[in-house]
Amino acid sequence: MSTAPADDFDPTASSLSGKVADEVMAELLAMRSSIDNIDATLVYLLAERFKATQRVGHLKAEHHLPPADPGREVAQIARLRRLAEDANLDPAFAEKFLNFIISEVIRHHQAISETRNGGSSAEGA
């Protein structure tokens, strides 16, 4: 059985090794352990989101619907900006992040549509 790439991960890898006091390094590594857990969660969350959007992509292609839904995006962005404000996260960052994800989703939708229908949709993208 092959080893999962994540097993090669060295949580202590750092360009700072040997350059900072041991106790500072220990504190940094403790903080990084939380960061590593959060990053792993983000990967799983994003994988789940893309699983859901892949189903949307197939539904849209099947019914010849355009890959993008700008009206939905306006509502999503306004909501995420509000949530970000409540969470003390920069709303501009939340918007940029969502737009980044959505543009990738739209690319996937277009690819699904091209594979299934040769790219034609009733209303264009």
Ligand SMILES: O=C(O)C(=O)C[C@]1(C(=O)O)C=C[C@@H](O)C=C1
């Ligand atoms: O909900 C949809 O219609 C989707 O295709 C999903 C999604 C998203 O990633 O949230 C992607 C593209 C659309 O423009 C709007 C939303």
